[in-house]
Amino acid sequence: MKTIFEKSVPGRQALSLPECDVPLYQLSPELLREKPLRFPEVAEIDLVRHYTALSKRAYGVDDGFYPLGSCTMKYNPKLNEEAANLPGFTGIHPLQEQKTLQGALKLMYTLGAKLAEITGMDQITLQPAAGAHGEYTALQLIRAYHLDHGNPQRNKIIVPDSAHGTNPASAAMNDYITVNIPSGPDGCVDLEALKAAVGEDTAALMLTNPNTVGIFDKNIRQIAQIVHDAGGLLYYDGANLNPIMGLIRPGDMGYDVVHLNLHKTFSTPHGGGGPGSGPVGCKAALAPYLPGPIVTEKDGVYSLTPGGDKSIGTVKTFYGNFLVMIKALAYIETLGAEGIRLAAQLAALNANYMMARLKGHFPAYSSDICMHEFVISCEKLKEEVGITALDFAKALIDRGIHPPTIYFPLIVHEALMFEPTETESKQTLDQACDTILELLREAKADPAAFKQHPVKMPIGRPDEVTAARKPILVYTPASS
Amino acid sequence: MERKFLKTHEWYCEKCNKIGISDYAQHELGDIVYVELPSVGDPVEAGKAFGNVESVKGVSEVFSPVSGTVAEVNTDLESQPELINQAPYDAWMIKVTPSAPAEGLLSEEEYQKLIAK
Numbered sequence: 001m002k003t004i005f006e007k008s009v010p011g012r013q014a015l016s017l018p019e020c021d022v023p024l025y026q027l028s029p030e031l032l033r034e035k036p037l038r039f040p041e042v043a044e045i046d047l048v049r050h051y052t053a054l055s056k057r058a059y060g061v062d063d064g065f066y067p068l069g070s071c072t073m074k075y076n077p078k079l080n081e082e083a084a085n086l087p088g089f090t091g092i093h094p095l096q097e098q099k100t101l102q103g104a105l106k107l108m109y110t111l112g113a114k115l116a117e118i119t120g121m122d123q124i125t126l127q128p129a130a131g132a133h134g135e136y137t138a139l140q141l142i143r144a145y146h147l148d149h150g151n152p153q154r155n156k157i158i159v160p161d162s163a164h165g166t167n168p169a170s171a172a173m174n175d176y177i178t179v180n181i182p183s184g185p186d187g188c189v190d191l192e193a194l195k196a197a198v199g200e201d202t203a204a205l206m207l208t209n210p211n212t213v214g215i216f217d218k219n220i221r222q223i224a225q226i227v228h229d230a231g232g233l234l235y236y237d238g239a240n241l242n243p244i245m246g247l248i249r250p251g252d253m254g255y256d257v258v259h260l261n262l263h264k265t266f267s268t269p270h271g272g273g274g275p276g277s278g279p280v281g282c283k284a285a286l287a288p289y290l291p292g293p294i295v296t297e298k299d300g301v302y303s304l305t306p307g308g309d310k311s312i313g314t315v316k317t318f319y320g321n322f323l324v325m326i327k328a329l330a331y332i333e334t335l336g337a338e339g340i341r342l343a344a345q346l347a348a349l350n351a352n353y354m355m356a357r358l359k360g361h362f363p364a365y366s367s368d369i370c371m372h373e374f375v376i377s378c379e380k381l382k383e384e385v386g387i388t389a390l391d392f393a394k395a396l397i398d399r400g401i402h403p404p405t406i407y408f409p410l411i412v413h414e415a416l417m418f419e420p421t422e423t424e425s426k427q428t429l430d431q432a433c434d435t436i437l438e439l440l441r442e443a444k445a446d447p448a449a450f451k452q453h454p455v456k457m458p459i460g461r462p463d464e465v466t467a468a469r470k471p472i473l474v475y476t477p478a479s480s
Numbered sequence: 481m482e483r484k485f486l487k488t489h490e491w492y493c494e495k496c497n498k499i500g501i502s503d504y505a506q507h508e509l510g511d512i513v514y515v516e517l518p519s520v521g522d523p524v525e526a527g528k529a530f531g532n533v534e535s536v537k538g539v540s541e542v543f544s545p546v547s548g549t550v551a552e553v554n555t556d557l558e559s560q561p562e563l564i565n566q567a568p569y570d571a572w573m574i575k576v577t578p579s580a581p582a583e584g585l586l587s588e589e590e591y592q593k594l595i596a597k
Contacts (some may be wrong), residue, residue, distance in 0.1 A: 407537040410540070
């Protein structure tokens with residue numbers, strides 16, 4: 001398929017401007033570009049066909065089952081989009097006078113309060129642009145806290161070996177040293193390893209609960225105790241909040257600071273380039289360091305209050321990705337407290353149902369009850385017939401199912417990580433399980449043919465190795 | 481070349497002080513696309529990570545079998561990480577000046593037993 005640039009024809013355009021009825025003003029030469037910008041020049045019909053063709057080649061949660069583990073690809077009710085499209089929200093400007101923005105400010109204030117309630121935190125900032133940015137902001141708070149308490153030597157972040165890759169990456173971005181600790185046989189934190197790792201140089205432990213194999217770490221209170229006794233802080237990676245929201249709160253588990261992915265848990269579309277939203281919540285002890293401005297309320301009037309003297313400063317232009325906040329609040333308000341709790345329970349039920357149907361056929365990482373996601377392994381299949389997790393994922397594409405996350409978490413060989421989410425029906429789950437088991441039979445019967453998948457797609461197997469070794473990151477037109 | 485191994489799949493040649501990853505490791509990782517190595521003079525510590533290898537599956541740390549300092553770095557791997565896949569026992573990653581003899585390493589036979597499990 002040609003790119004929109006390759007479809008460009010000089011002089012062709014999709015609109016006709018009326019004749020200019022004001023005098024032309026000539027900019028002085030030093031303000032002008034030396035070469036005109038290269039925009040694609042296409043007619044409206046070319047434009048429409050190009051993007052329609054692209055959309056047909058894409059796959060999203062609106063197309064079918066999307067059990068991408070650790071991503072919470074739940075269905076996003078269209079009502080949320082409608083709310084975010086209200087002209088009162090889309091037509092405002094962040095630099096308007098605050099008295100003309102009261103509705104928008106009230107929305108942010110309300111969302112912050114709801115998120116604080118769900119996470120058990122005292123204060124929330126809605127500024128961070130998405131998850132990794134939220135992690136970054138939270139670590140900045142942790143750093144500011146330790147510096148303010150005269151502990152600049154606390155320069156280590158402890159991360160379990162099953163953690164999301166963003167955790168050590170965020171630590172590195174903040175100039176922290178990452179200390180990896182092994183997981184126990186159940187994928188949970190090894191308490192002895194944690195005790196051995198904490199000390200006077202511990203800044204924080206970053207931990208997602210349930211963990212990345214979908215198991216709730218029951219020792220979380222003890223873990224919090226160990227970290228706190230050593231003078232460190234406990235950080236909640238909110239990527240896996242979905243199956244516990246409304247049921248238990250990170251704040252009650254002993255966490256000091258959390259980040260959330262509104263675009264995962266609170267049903268705003270993700271994948272496809274965002275934008276996301278990664279609010280950070282914290283306990284009162286960390287609140288003085290939060291980025292400003294924060295929306296405050298007094299006598300029914302909402303205002304943007306700048307950060308205090310100890311604030312880490314602003315982390316995003318203006319106030320964060322506002323339209324995403326609208327969708328999240330629409331989601332929370334339409335479900336209500338009961339609905340939020342039910343969504344969490346159904347997320348866990350769906351994952352357990354799928355795991356129960358599949359685990360006799362693939363070794364499951366844990367025989368325990370899982371939370372929102374579970375990990376099965378293709379290791380046996382690889383040994384028997386040479387079919388890997390990658391091959392299995394590619395075959396699922398041909399059957400109209402988005403592959404699960406593969407080769408993660410790193411502690412499981414040939415991992416397939418499924419997260420069906422609460423928005424799928426039993427029929428969809430049964431159909432997916434039937435397809436997976438059918439593919440398993442196909443793989444064993446004819447491994448060579450199986451390795452050809454996908455064959456029904458416009459693109460088969462892209463050369464991932466060359467793409468990683470010699471990436472071409474910028475489009476260069478053939479003519480220049 | 482006589483090699484000893486770590487449980488984490490690194491090999492170490494005590495005679496030439498070179499360190500790399502085992503054939504089993506490169507096979508399990510799949511096509512290696514990027515190698516991150518330390519600089520000459522950096523300290524390494526037995527059992528601690530000194531670098532990373534990235535394959536299409538993910539990033540893995542590489543652990544040092546011995547304590548000391550980095551004497552030489554195989555810079556060929558920066559532009560040709562596939563050398564590790566092609567010949568893992570020729571594609572050494574770093575050469576070290578040990579500060580103490582290596583301890584607790586597995587012999588070739590013990591390592592083969594470990595990965596056969």
